[in-house]
Amino acid sequence: MYHANIPARDLTGRRNCLARAPADCWGCQARRNGLCEGATPDELRAIEGCKWGDREIGAGGDLFGIGESCDSVYNLVEGWMFLYNILEDGRRQILHFALPGAVLGFHPGWGAMTTYGVQALTDSVVCVIPRKALEPLSKRYPGIGMRLAWLISRDNSLAFDHLTSIGRRSARERVAHLLLELYVRYYAQWPGGRIDEMQIPVTQEHIGDAIGLTLVHVNRVLRDLRQEGIVEFHYRRLRILDPDGLIDVAGLDPQLAMAWMSRRPIE
Amino acid sequence: MYHANIPARDLTGRRNCLARAPADCWGCQARRNGLCEGATPDELRAIEGCKWGDREIGAGGDLFGIGESCDSVYNLVEGWMFLYNILEDGRRQILHFALPGAVLGFHPGWGAMTTYGVQALTDSVVCVIPRKALEPLSKRYPGIGMRLAWLISRDNSLAFDHLTSIGRRSARERVAHLLLELYVRYYAQWPGGRIDEMQIPVTQEHIGDAIGLTLVHVNRVLRDLRQEGIVEFHYRRLRILDPDGLIDVAGLDPQLAMAWMSRRPIE
DNA sequence: CGTTAAGTTGATCCTGCTCAAGGTCGGTGG
DNA sequence: CCACCGACCTTGAGCAGGATCAACTTAACG
Numbered sequence: 001m002y003h004a005n006i007p008a009r010d011l012t013g014r015r016n017c018l019a020r021a022p023a024d025c026w027g028c029q030a031r032r033n034g035l036c037e038g039a040t041p042d043e044l045r046a047i048e049g050c051k052w053g054d055r056e057i058g059a060g061g062d063l064f065g066i067g068e069s070c071d072s073v074y075n076l077v078e079g080w081m082f083l084y085n086i087l088e089d090g091r092r093q094i095l096h097f098a099l100p101g102a103v104l105g106f107h108p109g110w111g112a113m114t115t116y117g118v119q120a121l122t123d124s125v126v127c128v129i130p131r132k133a134l135e136p137l138s139k140r141y142p143g144i145g146m147r148l149a150w151l152i153s154r155d156n157s158l159a160f161d162h163l164t165s166i167g168r169r170s171a172r173e174r175v176a177h178l179l180l181e182l183y184v185r186y187y188a189q190w191p192g193g194r195i196d197e198m199q200i201p202v203t204q205e206h207i208g209d210a211i212g213l214t215l216v217h218v219n220r221v222l223r224d225l226r227q228e229g230i231v232e233f234h235y236r237r238l239r240i241l242d243p244d245g246l247i248d249v250a251g252l253d254p255q256l257a258m259a260w261m262s263r264r265p266i267e
Numbered sequence: 268m269y270h271a272n273i274p275a276r277d278l279t280g281r282r283n284c285l286a287r288a289p290a291d292c293w294g295c296q297a298r299r300n301g302l303c304e305g306a307t308p309d310e311l312r313a314i315e316g317c318k319w320g321d322r323e324i325g326a327g328g329d330l331f332g333i334g335e336s337c338d339s340v341y342n343l344v345e346g347w348m349f350l351y352n353i354l355e356d357g358r359r360q361i362l363h364f365a366l367p368g369a370v371l372g373f374h375p376g377w378g379a380m381t382t383y384g385v386q387a388l389t390d391s392v393v394c395v396i397p398r399k400a401l402e403p404l405s406k407r408y409p410g411i412g413m414r415l416a417w418l419i420s421r422d423n424s425l426a427f428d429h430l431t432s433i434g435r436r437s438a439r440e441r442v443a444h445l446l447l448e449l450y451v452r453y454y455a456q457w458p459g460g461r462i463d464e465m466q467i468p469v470t471q472e473h474i475g476d477a478i479g480l481t482l483v484h485v486n487r488v489l490r491d492l493r494q495e496g497i498v499e500f501h502y503r504r505l506r507i508l509d510p511d512g513l514i515d516v517a518g519l520d521p522q523l524a525m526a527w528m529s530r531r532p533i534e
Numbered sequence: 535c536g537t538t539a540a541g542t543t544g545a546t547c548c549t550g551c552t553c554a555a556g557g558t559c560g561g562t563g564g
Numbered sequence: 565c566c567a568c569c570g571a572c573c574t575t576g577a578g579c580a581g582g583a584t585c586a587a588c589t590t591a592a593c594g
Contacts, residue, residue, distance in 0.1 A: 146405050
């Protein structure tokens with residue numbers, strides 16, 4: 001049973017039922033994911049040993065903002081977050097949606113400022129690993145460095161997909177593409193979830209900011225897709241009625257679309 | 268002296284003078300960059316020992332195409348390359364320009380197909396390191412895994428910048444932004460190069476494909492910038508006449524713009 | 535000096551933005 | 565249980581940034 005009534009807080013800080021899934025749903029795999037994925041018991045103990053502790057962030061709160069210095073690496077244990085950039089005049093670009101298992105805050109220019117911010121979409125929990133502990137840790141357990149490299153390169157690969165989408169696809173294609181991505185990642189995280197009733201803790205404005213459109217236009221595209229009986233997205237509920245149709249609208253090779261689901265770590 | 272007349276081949280395969288800079292210019296720092304950056308003599312020997320050899324790629328040639336399987340990691344030693352994606356109908360998105368020192372071909376889904384291609388802008392040389400050698404290498408020398416992670420996260424950071432640019436900036440801002448990026452990276456690679464005469468082996472079509480515009484519109488924007496006396500970009504020659512003006516057009520915080528130049532590795 | 539890639543410019547069209555006004559959902563407080 | 569409120573969604577009208585199509589010019593190489 002997935003959607004037991006465990007309340008959480010949304011962006012406004014009010015209780016709502018949008019993030020109702022139990023901890024076991026939002027974060028079940030997290031401790032086995034991210035940096036700990038495929039780790040030996042020894043490594044797990046070492047990581048546990050050097051971590052500072054967990055940090056909770058309410059929905060709408062920032063893990064860190066743009067331009068802050070950041071001396072830790074975070075392993076997202078529970079909840080959804082997103083990475084973003086904001087220009088002077090308020091235009092916002094969402095760079096990445098982070099699901100449990102994501103590694104956050106590892107960026108070049110260590111002492112220096114971050115060039116993006118991280119905000120919680122739902123109430124979230126991150127495991128804090130001080131930056132200083134990382135290097136000795138990777139010296140003792142060499143697998144950790146490679147696993148980090150692999151995780152970041154996976155995110156990079158997603159960023160490349162987004163670049164292609166924003167740079168060269170039409171609004172319709174972009175929306176379809178993002179919904180598919182969210183579905184695939186949701187499903188990889190919580191297999192068994194139903195395709196016709198997913199809780200994606202994201203508004204239409206988030207979607208627009210992620211794919212370089214205005215919320216108004218995103219809404220129009222979603223209306224069309226709804227009228228065509230392909231998907232429904234309404235108040236953070238995603239229902240994919242016609243998966244093949246959606247893949248078609250996205251302009252994806254159906255085979256490639258399936259390959260998305262099978263990105264597994266080294267070995 | 269930087270621009271000695273050592274010919275290379277351009278996209279058409281003809282000799283030209285666009286890549287005239289001597290090997291010492293295009294690739295001088297490469298063997299000290301990338302995976303080898305900051306490596307101890309021991310590590311250097313180990314990397315040298317397990318590499319398969321160098322591979323040369325003529326301008327316009329592919330290091331690997333989209334959908335090929337790729338069982339090696341490449342260290343770009345000499346030349347410029349770019350990562351790209353092509354949609355079914357021919358639309359192309361350039362994901363990243365790679366300069367000497369770049370690590371190429373490290374991507375998730377190892378045995379699986381690549382999701383992007385890599386093409387040479389100038390005659391290039393890469394050092395080939397078999398994928399199988401990488402893991403034992405990183406076990407023996409833990410620093411290598413972390414260095415890899417750092418390198419990839421630097422590329423990721425650039426991809427985030429590009430996402431922000433394409434998603435939320437106007438055509439004018441995007442062009443200015445990319446020219447600044449190319450200048451900064453060029454300068455970091457070949458300090459001492461003149462700001463009013465840089466050889467950037469990239470056409471206006473490449474620029475368009477990198478920032479999600481048509482070459483026609485890129486041309487119009489460049490015409491405006493030229494008429495305003497800010498930059499000239501003509502036949503792969505970039506001249507920045509008014510750096511502050513360019514930073515202003517890009518809508519960048521001047522201080523942040525300078526910070527770009529100082530991304531250094533861990534420790 | 536011919537050839538070809540690359541750059542340039544104009545006219546026209548269309549996708550997606552802006553501005554503005556409602557409508558709906560869901561949580562809260564009476 | 566109902567009324568209220570704020571966040572979120574929805575729709576229309578008009579506009580504009582950038583795309584498309586097409587023709588022409590220029591630079592660089594052989």
